[in-house]
Amino acid sequence: MNENNINKFNLELHPTKDINDNHVNGSLTVIWRDWDKIIKNPLGMIYVSSVNSKEIKGPHLHTKRNTYFVCIHGKVVFVAKDEHGKYIEIESGEDNPVLVCIPKNYASAHINLSDKISRVLVFTDIAWKPHDNEMKNISFDDYDWSKWNNAT
Numbered sequence: 001m002n003e004n005n006i007n008k009f010n011l012e013l014h015p016t017k018d019i020n021d022n023h024v025n026g027s028l029t030v031i032w033r034d035w036d037k038i039i040k041n042p043l044g045m046i047y048v049s050s051v052n053s054k055e056i057k058g059p060h061l062h063t064k065r066n067t068y069f070v071c072i073h074g075k076v077v078f079v080a081k082d083e084h085g086k087y088i089e090i091e092s093g094e095d096n097p098v099l100v101c102i103p104k105n106y107a108s109a110h111i112n113l114s115d116k117i118s119r120v121l122v123f124t125d126i127a128w129k130p131h132d133n134e135m136k137n138i139s140f141d142d143y144d145w146s147k148w149n150n151a152t
Contacts, residue, residue, distance in 0.1 A: 009101075050120075051110065053116055063136065076120060
């Protein structure tokens with residue numbers, strides 16, 4: 001993985017089974033293992049962010065930290081702007097688990113496509129601290145957010 005590029009990683013989704021009769025009773029999604037070498041820097045913070053139905057979080061960028069996202073409940077689309085000004089759209093959700101890497105100094109946002117609150121598990125290599133001022137709000141004025149109005 002090139003840590004200076006926006007990346008996505010399809011995650012493993014495994015059914016889990018009941019110990020008595022072997023029926024499928026849920027699932028297990030592998031998000032991170034030390035031997036996968038997806039996350040190169042030591043983790044500094046892990047948190048869950050929620051976004052209300054049809055709402056947008058961002059866009060903004062972080063000047064010091066690399067951030068990894070996976071939607072664990074609901075469905076979101078991550079919209080990131082690469083170094084050439086091109087928009088990259090990556091869907092992640094409970095039925096399509098994708099880990100999204102947004103390197104420092106790249107702007108991104110995510111929009112909730114669900115009719116319910118979506119929850120995003122976030123890993124960062126540098127922990128957030130009050131008053132560190134490393135997050136910069138950005139405008140995606142030329143991006144068509146309306147195309148997601150009827151998406152589910």
